[in-house]
Amino acid sequence: MSPTVIVLFLIIVALTLVITYWASKQTQTTGDFYTAGGELTGFQNGIAISGDYLSAASFLGIAGSIALYGFDGFFYSIGFLIAYLVVLFLVAEPLRNLGKYTLADMINARFDAKKVRGSAALSTVTISLFYMIAQLVGAGALIQLLFDIPYWIAVLIVGVMMTIYVLFGGMIATSWVQIVKAVLLMAGMLIISFLVLLKFNFNIGEMFSEVKTATSHGAAYLKPGLKYTQPLDTISLMLALVLGTAGLPHILMRFFTVKDAKTARSSVITATWTIGIFYVLTLFLGFGAAAFVGETKIMEANPGGNMAAPLLAEAIGGEILFAFISAVAFATILAVVAGLVLSGASAFAHDLYGQIIKKGKATDRQQMLAARYAALAVSVLSIVLALFAQYLNVAFLVSLAFCIAASANLPVILYTVYWKRFNTSGAVSAMLVGLFSALVLVSMSPSVFSPTEGAALFVGEPIFPLSNPALVSVPLGFLAGYVGTILSSSKADAKRYAKVKVKANTGFKETGN
């Protein structure tokens, strides 16, 4: 490990700690802790959303996938981006107009039932945990590789850092760490892309011709079908990607950090542009890595291709760029897990403790204390789980989180805002059926069972053929919401729905609410 790498790492870590210290002075109320007091501007929040979204899986994973599988790696970029149209057109504004801190708050605008809040908290915690384990496992692998330290120490370092951010700085620190990191990450991407294009004389056609012969796949590298050979499997994955984002708790939570729907909208626009440009750049990174690092070296460092981006930085920018990109990747992981801890903690502390156990009567001090304890508990739990999950495939965990979000959360969000008849039984059935069908189906899928030893968790024939169950579990979630509503004798409250509809569409808020 060279001194440059260590110094750059320390600078980044110090910078985030300074932010956390400053933010801890600003964090006075529960609202500050959960949602930065709702005071971020649209642009700041947009950059923070990009930061939340451009996780290690996006940055390291997609660059690696494109480097190894060409066009098929690019599928992820497209799905992740178009997902923002779903967020913008259907979810962001009504969510901001109805919610306060969590998804459950928004659903609660229509129903008071504890079981609805409980189910929403359950799906939020499950999604956050899966997503967080994925990030921690990825982080562990990266740090282990960079510093040559054991995996468990690497996970502990990341885990302790994220706990510090959240515990002391809450959403203000998390947001600002996210913003700083997003800017650094974009800068890094632009520099690498520029250097890659420079090598191809700024000729895109030349780049394509070059990579056509650069890999062992030859011309097939530029065609779809290298990685995803099963049509239904591909479509199922694409479905999870495009619908999952609109149900991811840590992304949804970001819409409560701004003051109104208009600002929520402008933050989605900023995020969509930033993320779009980022994903175009993943192509240059992937192709660059394929051409200038080479498959063999990428696979040697990590069979999943996760080291493609840092290795490319080293190959074309030398040690300093390598150190910079690695440090940014580290900051990326830290910031994303911090956001996830917050969304998990808010489900525990705000929904389960504050609203269900204390029935909304907890004082602000009690709530804040509960939020911090919950953040600590979520952190410890995910660190322990990540220590046991070292050999799980990271991309599989992330796509599972997207799948649960699309199956359990999205149907309820859409029905709550747009369907008059929807009632509590419908809400509970949609969430539970969506959550458990995704979990059960994936536990019987080729991601868990494989006839070849070592390819998956267990050896055996998979009962369910798709690696990502979204194609079945998303329709099941929607169906369960419909059937649960129709079969239940409880009637929808027309007055309540009129109020929700008016508020969701106009942004009207009562004073003192």
Next chain:
Amino acid sequence: MNDESGYNSIDESGQAIDFEKVEQSKPFQKLMHERKKFIVPYTIFFLVFYFLLPILTSYTNFLNTPAFGDISWVWVFAFAQFIMTWVLCTIYVKKASSFDDQANDIIETQIKNGGKAS
């Protein structure tokens, strides 16, 4: 002013706001109609456009024909997805500002009156 039942909100003059009346008022109905007319077709369009890509690459081969040199149509289609996203974003912002005006108008004329004006 958020009571147990959650819908008997009180307006500035202390009267209960009848949200059902607001919901049935002409301006609100007009806003909902326009929103629906805008959001539904665009949502269907971008979902169809998006799923067309994996469906075409999975079941057909014709996107593999070259478009520009070594760049085949599948790449052109992939980039079209990015352009489509940005264009739709821009269109949405334009349209949304007209919805904002209507919404403010509804808050001023309907809700502040407790939903009595129709």
